[in-house]
Amino acid sequence: MNLVEVGTVAFDSIETPFGKRDKVVGGAATYISLAASFFVKESGLISVIGDDFPKDMLSNMENKGIDLQGLQIKEGEKSFFWSGKYHYDMNSRDTLITDLNVLADFDPVVPTDYHNCEFLMLGNLAPSVQMSVIDQLPTRPKLVVLDTMNFWMDIALDELHAVLKKIDVLTINDEEARQLSGEHSLVKAARKICDMGPRILIVKKGEHGALLFHGDRVFFSPALPLEEVVDPTGAGDTFAGGFIGYLASTKDISFDNMKRAIIVGSAMASFACEKFGPERLLELTKDEIDTRVREFINLTEVDIELVS
């Protein structure tokens, strides 16, 4: 298995200014694997669900080449459930309910078929669970990408620092980069965070785009101004899935290719916002992705002579 993704597979209840959806399929690994499936023929998913999770969604994922050997199904238990309400500006949200359910004592098991994976995407989860997956791999993958959030910085900072030492790329949002580094300037924050382990930092800024830091080099991917953002749930995970899916399909982890991957990830994330839950990702075509990537390129393309 060339690409393996780890994260939640869950139910979300979402309220935005555009409407409300109860118990739609969600979870970081769901978005990551669906987004990546447009670029790789197959990938392995490591997660846990209860027996309440819809079977047709699992078949749907398998049809898209998502291997479910690593997905534990706990009989008589319930899947992880999150409920949240977005504010008018869509940039902030309140969590209303978090029912861990099966996630409370999730002990990931990496199937033998995944042992030689070259690309590993550790979606947002307890740092100790992310570490456990790394520890089970007999050979280190070519690229390990980790996504996390402020919640883990608040309650599991030591474990987070331990796993940061084992990864190549960290993806977090701007406020989290500032929290983790104690620096307001993102340039300084990136330098400090890269001293913690990852050689590359991706700062996700939502509707303001994303920054890619590597040493003294920096690349910026804009976000496409959208007519309507219906539901941003899963946009960050979809970004990560597009990013690592593109890298895994091209097998090129140079800085130049990461620039391309971050554009692809941003394009995928823009789709995720257009409908509730993963709805838009489920109906998406490759042609639509190509067109959207082209729109991203056009957005910043300029032909300019020097001034003096």
Added chain:
Amino acid sequence: MNLVEVGTVAFDSIETPFGKRDKVVGGAATYISLAASFFVKESGLISVIGDDFPKDMLSNMENKGIDLQGLQIKEGEKSFFWSGKYHYDMNSRDTLITDLNVLADFDPVVPTDYHNCEFLMLGNLAPSVQMSVIDQLPTRPKLVVLDTMNFWMDIALDELHAVLKKIDVLTINDEEARQLSGEHSLVKAARKICDMGPRILIVKKGEHGALLFHGDRVFFSPALPLEEVVDPTGAGDTFAGGFIGYLASTKDISFDNMKRAIIVGSAMASFACEKFGPERLLELTKDEIDTRVREFINLTEVDIELVS
């Protein structure tokens, strides 16, 4: 006179997390004319000051080709004074003092030498003052750019709507675009605002860059991630000055050239943030501008094949 700029010439007292400066030279027209002076040989400035304004700063501006025929000096009166304190994040600030002084009954007079100006930059001022300048010009300039702020939307919306009908390009920030249009989506906001008069809308997003809307076309200029933002005062005006200065020097108002101009404006604005007041603009060289523009281009430059 090819380029004419209108706006305040004033004193600012500024406090940021990096320090404090009392009564430094400031004002929209000061920043606009200084930024533009790197691109045009001369420009005409329309403003008003008291006799407290430093003579050496006026000589300095004249040496940079800024014509002061349109600058009224009121004997025995004081220049406009603004004092503000920036929050930790530098994206928001509190106004502590606003002493209108000479600005209270400013009645702009356009010198005959400025009558045939092709490029007119109306910096942030009462919409009625901006309108008075337009009304005094016997022939309409090739391009009229107007900057305004939420304050005028709150207290002089009718006058603002009247002057919007007379201009080509409006520059405001994202919150102001939302306020003026009543739309959260910037795409929808741009459409509504362009129906109010300007054919082009520039949305300034500070550290998140700037968007250029023209019909269904959109261009995004990133902001360069800076090591340190020392003082963002005047960054928006410096942006406007670089934008119109570049356009006036190239005499090309096509969409493609506006893309270049918005990059140049963004580069100029990034310098303005590096030191207090207009200090950085006063010492800046053309070589530094070229290097900075190149950094802006590199920031988003990517070579990507389509995905499928």
